[in-house]
């Protein structure tokens with residue numbers, strides 16, 4: 071029985087009980103080879119050190135995630151390709167494939183069985199994986215040379231873009247954004263493309279953001295596409311939804327960044343941000359037919375080969391993302407994300423009364439305040455993050471995460487008010 075269905079208008083997957091989740095993980099673990107009970111001799115790994123992590127600890131019985139962590143399955147490779155993968159951990163690898171299908175079809179509106187993907191160490195790897203795949207695609211399909219490929223992204227994009235370009239020897243074309251709206255400056259977008267073309271670039275990798283790191287701003291695909299099309303480019307688009315992927319599609323029913331837009335080929339998400347999963351739960355999704363461009367054929371000892379940057383990775387990380395989505399169901403998760411936006415709106419109302427200037431996207435829980443309003447006291451007390459640690463910052467952000475209680479927000483506003491009164 072599938073646990074999720076999708077109708078034309080909304081996402082829906084059913085909430086599962088703790089018991090049902092435990093049962094499913096127990097079944098998956100029993101399909102995996104067991105280091106304790108099986109005769110597993112060929113792999114350079116084992117269960118976790120049994121001095122520290124004994125498998126008869128009573129609490130493990132009721133904690134499918136910890137149980138999986140101790141069993142220590144390796145999810146090396148990619149398990150959505152429908153090719154042969156390692157038999158040894160096939161139970162939990164099946165859950166990972168199911169998870170990729172759920173996120174692709176439900177949250178990003180892909181057609182069933184039309185995407186591949188994997189749980190990456192983080193958003194950085196998922197972004198670099200996308201750039202790597204597109205670079206190789208242009209090289210293998212069109213004979214592109216490295217210096218003919220341009221990586222184009224807004225100046226508010228995450229540093230994984232220049233990091234990826236550095237590793238993959240690509241030239242970058244960062245595009246200006248409007249200081250107040252954080253929208254991509256379309257004239258500069260056009261200019262950057264033109265200057266890339268003038269310098270001999272023939273192939274383009276574009277990054278669009280679903281919630282930038284500092285502002286939570288979301289790039290408008292309808293603003294950039296006419297420019298891309300005007301230049302008649304050979305291009306691919308990757309969406310960095312590392313922060314926004316688990317909130318924006320739930321709080322904005324008119325989300326335009328989905329697989330329904332044929333121009334978009336891939337997404338990054340991060341379970342270890344909004345989803346409150348442990349670190350190591352980046353998520354990479356890509357249309358079928360593209361993953362092959364990052365295949366390392368020399369990965370001969372891995373059944374099914376490897377397509378990722380990281381190689382070995384913990385199966386427990388895939389399990390825990392699946393568990394979190396299942397325990398809430400889509401309705402529960404949506405309600406949780408809407409509550410965060412309600413809490414943020416409460417703060418914004420207070421900041422408006424105080425005349426404080428800030429940026430926010432209505433469907434994202436990040437608020438970025440102009441630094442002239444932020445004292446060192448406020449920054450330190452509330453761990454506010456500046457846009458730069460090297461120069462005089464222009465902006466400081468806070469994020470209304472689940473742990474940010476109404477009490478903390480009250481105190482923040484009281485301190486803010488007291489400081490502004492003192493200044494006056």
Ligand SMILES: Cc1ncc(COP(=O)(O)O)c(C=O)c1O
Pocket residue numbers: 191192193194195197228230281282283310311312313340352
């Ligand atoms: C928009 C965005 N993309 C990518 C990343 C990188 O994620 P990670 O730190 O998981 O590698 C971040 C991290 O803050 C981010 O905000």
